[in-house]
Amino acid sequence: MVNLDWLQTFCTLVETRHFTRTAEKLAMTQPGVSQQIRKLEQHFQQPLLLREGKKFTLTEAGHQVYRQARQSLIELAQLEYQLGQDDPHIGRCRIASPGSVGLKLYPVGLELQRHYPQLQIEYQFAPNDGIERMMAERQLDIGLMTRITELPELHYHQFASEPLCLVTPPAITDVSWKSLMSLGYIDHPDGRHHTTMLLGANYPQFEQIEQFPRRGFSNQIGLLLEPVALGLGFTVLPLHATNAFSRQDKITIWTLPNPVEEQIYLVKRRYQVSPSRIELLQQQFATALNGEL
Template sequence: MINLVWLNTFCTLIETGHFTRTAEKLAMTQPGVSQHIQKLESYLGHHLIQREGKRFHLTETGESVYKQGRQTLLQLNELETTLKVDDPFSGRCRIASPGSVGLKLYPKILDWQQSHPKLNINYTFASNLGIEQALEERKLDIGLITRPSSHSSITCVPIAREQLCLVTSSQVTDISWESLLKLGYIDHPDGAHHASLLLGANYPEFHETGQFEQKGFSNQIAMILQPVARNLGFTVLPAHAVAAFPDQHLITSHNLITPVEEVIYLAKRQWDNQPARITHLIGLIEQELS
């Protein structure tokens, strides 16, 4: 591999056109400049300059080496500058969260991106397991999950809480156990988990969602409340998902005797040094969810 110090000396010599000026610019001695040129020529096996007294001119090989060498040195300098500048408002941010949190966060993060167009936001709605796997595979910078991770390589910090809600159509006022059995359940990917937390804390009769007739299922967070609004059944959802439903007049979120909240954890790889843009994103998330 070409010695970059020799290459830099050679390119500087061509640009100054003088051994003495090159030595002054690089804080070297003139014999030191000559030595670098000789070493580079010896390594390449070609003469790069033709000396004529105190003057010199480039050989054909020297012209080729100078053009390629100058381009290489400029690219390396740009790389070094880029690595030294940690811009909090430029670059890619990869984040994933459960759907409910995403419905609240994603529009706010897009507002941030609009204010800083050099940002590139990659937002994924995913399950806890999917987020953990993506973090381990380095496909995410950070994730939001609703339980502590079991992976030793992932650290989790609680940053917010989200209330779970029992939701029916606005036509329903009776939420007794018997009434819920008649309504039936609108299921979703986290339906069993959410129902076990909220219904288990408020209805002694509850054991599992299998006690209810399943009246529908949707894996799209924005669509789960559509059948509920049509009085086809009830469901249990986190508060952000309920608040994001556009037809609020068609649904009712009921207050139960024992409120239940899910903890939201910020998850990231244990040994990662986060760039400024990710640190700034974390601050934005904490502010929005607090």
């Protein structure tokens, strides 16, 4: 009977397309990965890979083995899940998201933990690249990202969306191009992305963020609007970060003719079968972001 570890190694190799990355993800050595692939080929008595230097392609037999192995691994994971104890109100929940959506969802997780003290909510605020890496390294149960992952071992689906907001000091009476150029821009880690999306859709003069005088920068999501409140410049932020600012009377949120929403994706490992506590958390998050399950 074929060794399941060999099948897992083979599937991971097919999805990463890289022997070294496969070794890192499975906590193996690269020679160990190669040895398991050779044993799998010996078991089936035919080559599964066509090696071309450091690259490879699958043989027809390799494609067949991958399709069947992937399905078998999914079924085995589901069986383990069904046979195990699975209380939705007990256990560890590891989540990460960008800062704005985290400001909305972290309190939701804490409220759930307050009702069910045996839940353990571990919430990290992180950029997309960091979330992608932690998911690939099995450090998270779910991730929320604002772009589509490129790693083949991860699976994503659209979960929600969040409007982008142009925010100025309250003394600003119009948001004409001339007014924004005079005011200047407060930057943040996602500033280029957000500004390009929103201003690009509403101002024909917009080409790049460098057109605006740069008045400051902050990477603290809870403090990004402080310089705006002081009249030092404007910025573009997602809605949840804007609404979380404590001094709403010190800022103005503008409605532009062409609204723009940033997509939020739920990310999991491709073979992952989530326990019921993670499913419960996802439902609570969906309710908070969308108003419905």
